[in-house]
Amino acid sequence: MPLERLISARQLTIPVLHEIFQTARKMRTICQEKGRTNLLADKMIGLVFLEPSSRTLLSFQSAAQRLGAGIVFIQGVGSTSFEKGESLSDAIKVVSGYCDLIVARLPKSGDAQIASDASCVPFINAGDGGNEHPTQSLVDTFTIIEELGTLSNLQYAFGFDPLQSRSIHSLCLVLSQFENIGFDFISPPELMAPRWLVEQCTERSVRVSQSTSLAELKNPDVIYLNRLQEERFPDRSLFEKYRYEYRLTPEEIPASCRLILDPLPRVDEIALSVDELPIAGYFRQAQNGVYLRMALLAMLLGRDIA
Ligand code: NCD
Numbered sequence: 447m448p449l450e451r452l453i454s455a456r457q458l459t460i461p462v463l464h465e466i467f468q469t470a471r472k473m474r475t476i477c478q479e480k481g482r483t484n485l486l487a488d489k490m491i492g493l494v495f496l497e498p499s500s501r502t503l504l505s506f507q508s509a510a511q512r513l514g515a516g517i518v519f520i521q522g523v524g525s526t527s528f529e530k531g532e533s534l535s536d537a538i539k540v541v542s543g544y545c546d547l548i549v550a551r552l553p554k555s556g557d558a559q560i561a562s563d564a565s566c567v568p569f570i571n572a573g574d575g576g577n578e579h580p581t582q583s584l585v586d587t588f589t590i591i592e593e594l595g596t597l598s599n600l601q602y603a604f605g606f607d608p609l610q611s612r613s614i615h616s617l618c619l620v621l622s623q624f625e626n627i628g629f630d631f632i633s634p635p636e637l638m639a640p641r642w643l644v645e646q647c648t649e650r651s652v653r654v655s656q657s658t659s660l661a662e663l664k665n666p667d668v669i670y671l672n673r674l675q676e677e678r679f680p681d682r683s684l685f686e687k688y689r690y691e692y693r694l695t696p697e698e699i700p701a702s703c704r705l706i707l708d709p710l711p712r713v714d715e716i717a718l719s720v721d722e723l724p725i726a727g728y729f730r731q732a733q734n735g736v737y738l739r740m741a742l743l744a745m746l747l748g749r750d751i752a
Contacts, residue, residue, distance in 0.1 A: 450746060451562050451569045455580040455616035460623055467588055469741035470734070472751050477512060477737065485749050487514035492545035494520045494538065494561075495572070496528070497553050501710060502572050502581065505735035506549050506743075513740055518544050535564035542566040547747055568746040576610045576678045582709050583616035584738045589731040590668060593705050598624040601702070603666035605632035606692035606715055608639035610675040613709040617670065618643055621652075628653035630664045634688045637674070660694065665702040669694065673713040689714050696720055707731050 449462060458466075476483050491510040495503050503521070510517050518541070520526050527537060534557060542548055542565040550561050551572040558571035558578070573579045591597055602621065608614045608631045618639075621627060629652055631639040638656050647654050655664060663669075671694060679685040695717040699706070708716060708728040720726050744751065 451565075452580050452742065452746070453558050453562055453569070453571050454578050455583045455619040458580060458583065458620050463584070463587060463620070466584060466738065466741050466745060467591065469744060469751065470588055470737040473509075473512075473737040473740040473744075476751070477740075482512045482514060483751070484514040485744055485751060486510070486747060489513075489515045489547070489747055490518060490545040491515050491743065492518050492541045492548040492567075494541060494548060494550040494552075496520070496523055497551050497573065498522075499551050499572070501732050501735055502551060502579075505732075506572065506739050508736045509739035509743055512736070513743060515743070534561055538564040539566070547743065570742065570746065573612055575612070576675065577612055578616045578619075579612040579709070580616045581735075581739060581742060582613045583620045584742065585731060585735045586613070586617045586670070586707060586709070587620055588738055589707060589727060589734050590705065592734070593727055593730075594667070597621060597627075599626045600624075600667040601628045601630070601665055603630045603632060603663055603669045604639075605660070605669075605671050605694075606634070606688075607637045607672060607674045608633050608643070609637040610678040611672040613672050614670065615640075615643055618647055618652075622647045622650040628655070628664065630654075630662075630666065631656045632658070632660060632663065632692075634658060634684075634692065636684055637688075660692070660698050663698075663700055665700055667702060668705045668707065669699070669703055670707045671715045672709055673711065673715050676713075693717055694720060696723065699723070699725075 538561045547568045548565050549570045549572050552574045555575035555577035558574035562569040604614050635658055644654055676685050693714055696719055705725055705727050
């Protein structure tokens with residue numbers, strides 16, 4: 447399997463997805479039965495996280511250590527040579543001499559490609575600004591298939607910041623390959639899905655609609671929510687204007703809905719009372735992150751498990 451660098455969800459074709467899912471199921475069994483394996487005991491993983499992260503960072507750390515790998519890491523720019531003005535390319539080139547694979551979360555859209563080009567070892571984009579988050583789309587699609595048995599023939603709703611949510615961008619890119627699906631983007635008028643995403647999905651025959659209110663939801667099977675991306679608003683007053691207006695409560699969930707996902711952190715977008723519902727899948731989704739990232743690390747390093 448030739449995937450050596452994961453920059454964009456566009457690389458996640460259906461055969462690649464199925465291969466990763468199969469390995470992730472084996473990783474889940476390893477975690478449940480033995481806790482760890484020594485598949486990557488001779489490998490060192492470099493984690494370069496220049497933007498805040500809890501789930502992605504910890505699940506990659508957990509994944510690497512459950513596979514027996516060592517870790518070197520940079521967290522935040524404060525304690526590093528970036529403070530002294532070092533370029534991203536130089537820093538990544540150096541880190542790639544210290545490890546066998548780099549996972550990086552970077553603040554600017556497009557930084558993942560620059561970093562991957564500089565890296566001498568396999569590279570994984572763990573989020574580049576408001577652009578993409580391909581490993582999250584693996585976690586999301588795995589969760590949907592494990593809970594609903596399919597990714598095709600489903601109506602998906604996405605809210606509430608499709609303009610700036612990299613998780614929504616990557617998930618839509620992956621899902622758009624599947625048959626007979628519809629996307630309904632729900633957001634304030636200023637935060638509608640970017641044109642490039644809508645065009646790509648429409649070209650691939652996804653039925654796309656956009657609404658400004660939860661009341662207009664089109665019988666979704668899956669509701670995928672992500673917080674308004676506070677740190678990416680050029681105008682803070684816009685964030686303040688909508689932060690409490692877009693929130694899912696149990697009363698607003700249509701009867702058609704079978705699964706509610708959120709890459710987390712949850713801020714205001716889902717009322718706490720939704721957590722009690724069996725269709726609230728976001729904490730199970732977060733746990734799947736470890737199995738998926740174990741599978742991805744093994745695959746990019748060319749290691750198979752029996
Ligand atoms: C997402 C991210 O970083 O884009 N979080 C995550 O990785 N689980 C979503 C977010 O921050 O809103």
